[in-house]
Each structure stands twice: as structure tokens, then as C-alpha cells.
Amino acid sequence: MYENELKALKKAGRFRERKVFDVRLDDLASNDYLGLSTNKKQFKKAVKLVEEYTIKSSKASMLVNGYHPIHKLFEQEMAEQNGFEEGLVVGSGYLANMALIEALVRKGDMLFMDEEYHASGVMASQLLGDRVVTFKHNDVHDLKEKLEAHPAKRQIIAVEGVYSMGGDLCKKEIFTLAEAYKALMIVDEAHSAGVLGLKLLGIFEYYGIKINERHIKMGTLGKAYGSYGAYILASKTIISFLVNRAKPIIYSTAPSIFDTALALVNVRYIRKHATKYAQQILERQMNVREQLGVSCPSLIVPIEMPDNEHALFVQDGLISQGYLVGAIRQPTVEKPMMRLILNLSVSMKKIRHALALISHNKVQ
Numbered sequence: 001m002y003e004n005e006l007k008a009l010k011k012a013g014r015f016r017e018r019k020v021f022d023v024r025l026d027d028l029a030s031n032d033y034l035g036l037s038t039n040k041k042q043f044k045k046a047v048k049l050v051e052e053y054t055i056k057s058s059k060a061s062m063l064v065n066g067y068h069p070i071h072k073l074f075e076q077e078m079a080e081q082n083g084f085e086e087g088l089v090v091g092s093g094y095l096a097n098m099a100l101i102e103a104l105v106r107k108g109d110m111l112f113m114d115e116e117y118h119a120s121g122v123m124a125s126q127l128l129g130d131r132v133v134t135f136k137h138n139d140v141h142d143l144k145e146k147l148e149a150h151p152a153k154r155q156i157i158a159v160e161g162v163y164s165m166g167g168d169l170c171k172k173e174i175f176t177l178a179e180a181y182k183a184l185m186i187v188d189e190a191h192s193a194g195v196l197g198l199k200l201l202g203i204f205e206y207y208g209i210k211i212n213e214r215h216i217k218m219g220t221l222g223k224a225y226g227s228y229g230a231y232i233l234a235s236k237t238i239i240s241f242l243v244n245r246a247k248p249i250i251y252s253t254a255p256s257i258f259d260t261a262l263a264l265v266n267v268r269y270i271r272k273h274a275t276k277y278a279q280q281i282l283e284r285q286m287n288v289r290e291q292l293g294v295s296c297p298s299l300i301v302p303i304e305m306p307d308n309e310h311a312l313f314v315q316d317g318l319i320s321q322g323y324l325v326g327a328i329r330q331p332t333v334e335k336p337m338m339r340l341i342l343n344l345s346v347s348m349k350k351i352r353h354a355l356a357l358i359s360h361n362k363v364q
């Protein structure tokens with residue numbers, strides 16, 4: 001029924017399929033930044049934590065009887081650690097972005113979204129009609145012009161702490177601009193929490209930004225935190241509003257209790273070992289600067305490829321050498337790239353080797 005469409009994708013080098021990769025490959029593709037997803041000791045801690053409470057599945061939405069003491073404990077610890085009034089655990093980062101944008105942008109409001117914001121936010125923004133304005137990526141001047149041109153009851157700015165494909169950071173000047181206009185800020189910290197800052201709390205800590213009632217932080221549990229799910233941190237008023245109006249929260253089964261427990265023990269583990277992790281992150285960033293001559297402010301290294309076919313060719317070559325690296329193609333990115341993650345569980349020697357292989361095969 002969709003054969004012609006699939007043929008077109010294959011011809012353009014954009015065909016995708018699920019693969020079960022060899023577990024022996026060094027993982028330089030996933031967002032498991034700290035390597036916690038394979039930590040057996042942490043897994044056992046999560047099992048023990050769940051056993052301390054009632055063992056059950058989530059079984060219903062959080063507004064029926066799916067809300068578990070572990071959900072509440074996780075929310076409280078995340079909010080306190082990050083300097084927010086309250087937290088809310090969500091089923092996935094995709095649902096968290098859908099919930100925030102669909103619920104918070106009301107009649108008379110305007111959303112200002114970075115053009116490279118995650119696809120989940122872009123999809124949610126399509127429900128808003130003429131209440132959404134896109135500004136040029138990380139362009140403070142363009143954002144200011146559009147804030148001036150579109151006054152509203154509430155102005156809401158949506159950015160990412162670390163942009164998932166390019167690995168670049170949201171400019172601090174955007175936070176300053178938002179404060180000057182008293183705009184709400186939705187900050188997607190999926191790729192910055194667990195990576196940036198001396199305590200690895202993310203972009204707010206990295207820039208030394210004091211949290212206020214207009215700040216909203218969301219992030220995932222499936223990246224640095226080595227689990228699955230997501231969270232939203234904000235003022236008590238905003239969290240209460242989301243509980244009452246956000247459809248992905250009201251009408252979804254509560255997040256997995258075990259996954260939330262795993263994230264909680266991993267958050268505690270990161271807090272305890274933050275200094276060690278921060279040093280390892282810095283070492284990898286400095287190595288990229290020395291080896292490739294480019295700045296690396298996060299743990300994402302994008303290396304542009306000439307075309308889709310070549311990106312897949314390089315990926316296959318890396319697999320033969322024992323490395324799994326993401327070959328990212330359109331429509332996810334404008335130009336195809338190899339996206340290498342500086343995973344802390346992979347040795348510096350292997351990372352240098354993989355980077356050298358990619359650089360050598362960058363052009364045909």
C-alpha cells in the first residue's frame with residue numbers, strides 16, 4: 001500500500017529500519033552519556049528500592065491510582081536538587097514536550113520556539129495555529145525582534161540546553177532576554193542534565209542562573225540518567241496547572257515505577273560522583289578540541305558527511321572496527337552527519353581511534 005513511498009525513501013538514502021546491534025560494540029551512538037544504562041549495581045539498587053514499597057505496575061493514570069510513592073520521592077528530590085518548587089514525572093520526553101506546549105500556550109499567548117527545537121515540541125506547536133513563532137537557531141537578535149513584533153498575554157520561549165544534533169549550547173543571552181521581557185522559558189535539558197555544570201545539573205547551573213517562577217525545566221531519564229521516562233520542574237502553580245490541563249499527563253498510564261526508581265538511584269549516584277564525572281567530561285571535550293580542532297561544549301560530536309550513502313558507508317566501516325556511531329540523515333538534520341557521543345564508559349583511546357577513522361573517511 002505504501003510501496004512507492006518506501007522506494008522513494010530507499011532511493012534518497014533515507015530508509016530506516018530497526019536493528020539489534022551486537023552488544024560487544026563500543027557504544028558511541030546512544031545518549032547514555034555516563035554509561036549508567038549498563039551498571040548492574042545500580043539496577044540492583046533500583047530493584048531493592050521498589051521492593052521496599054508496594055510492588056505493582058503503574059496500572060492507571062496518576063490522577064486515578066497510578067501515582068506511587070517512588071514517583072513522589074523522585075519528583076521531590078529532583079525539584080529540591082535543581083532549585084525548583086515542584087516536580088512532575090512523565091512517561092517520556094516526547095510526552096513531556098507535548099504536555100508543556102499544548103497545555104501552557106493559551107488563548108492570547110505566544111510561543112517563540114528555536115527552529116532546531118526537538119521534533120516533539122514542533123509537533124505540539126502545530127496544534128497552536130497562529131500562536132507560535134519560530135526564531136532562527138540561537139539568534140538573540142532575531143528572537144528580540146519577534147518578541148517585539150508579537151506582544152501577548154504571556155510570551156513563552158522554548159529552547160534546548162544542549163541541542164541534540166549539533167551539540168551546541170543555548171546562548172546565555174537568551175535567558176537574559178527572556179528575563180527582560182518577563183517571558184516564561186521552557187528549557188529542554190534532555191542533553192544537558194547530567195552533562196553540564198560542576199554538579200552536572202545542566203544549563204541553569206552551568207550559567208549560574210537563579211531559578212524563578214517563569215523557568216520551566218524538562219528532561220528525560222533515558223539519557224544521562226540511564227533509565228526511561230521524563231520529568232518537568234517548575235513552580236507549584238505551573239505543575240498544578242499541568243496536572244489539570246495537560247492531556248499526556250491526564251490520559252496516560254503513570255510512568256513505570258521501576259524506571260522511575262532506576263532514575264532516582266542514578267540521580268543520587270551522579271550527585272555523589274559529580275566531580276569525577278565532570279573531570280572525565282572535560283578530558284573528552286579537550287581531546288576533541290586537540291584532535292579535530294573544534295570546540296566541544298557538550299558530549300555530542302557532529303561530523304558532517306557529503307551525502308546519506310557515505311554516512312551509512314562510514315557507519316558500516318566503524319561497526320567492522322567495533323564501534324557503533326550514529327549516521328544521522330534527513331529529515332532529522334539538514335545535512336547528513338556522523339554523530340559521535342563521548343560516552344564516559346568508553347576509553348579515551350577508543351574514542352580517539354573512532355574519531356580518527358571518521359575524520360579520515362569524512363570525504364570520498
